[in-house]
Amino acid sequence: MFYVGIAALVIALAVAGLLIYASTRPNSFRYARTQRINAAPEAIFPLINDYRNWVQWSPYEHRDPAMKRTMEGPSSGVGAVYAWSGNKNVGSGRMEILDTNPNKITIKLDFYAPFKANNIAEFSLVPHGNATEVTWAMSGPVPFIGKVMATLIDCDKMCGKDFSQGLNSMKEVAERKTPQANAA
Secondary structure, three states: HHHHHHHHHHHHHHHHHHHHHHOOOOEEEEEEEEEEEEEOOOHHHHHHHHHHHHOOOOOOOOOOOOEEEEOOOOOOOOOEEEEEEOOOOEEEEEEEEEEEOOOEEEEEEEEEEEEOOOEEEEEEEEEEEEEEEEEEEEEEEOOOHHHHHHOOOOOHHHHHHHHHHHHHHHHHHHHHHHHHHOOO
């Protein structure tokens, strides 16, 4: 009985330690990945600014072949809306383009399942000669339960893997459509 009590105390202290540590974590997050693409910003911009083009590069588009998609508003730019509902690999949510200019696209990103979250996604396009440095970032608030989860799961690594995969696919699509990339 003594060992059971000690084990329970150790578990209680571990949980308390985890909760205390989680409470010290930041109240917001930002995950980002960058890829250099051998194409001008004008060749990359429509791949992001028009949700119909996301199927060509987004890592989330192919995780559920039966995923339901709806689009509302204009076909691209401010006010364009993309909503999805799918299996556990994609969940459900909604994106709306809030602001767009040739070097930056800002998207309101609302997740409904498997968890609720309201974040901002940003794509920055910075020209470098004949190439463009594209950064895909996501930021938002971190509620306490998110802080606890982040102590157990490396969310930056998880999201970063998807962002890198998407940017690599975007690079392939943009460079395939860009004559100077093919000549290089």
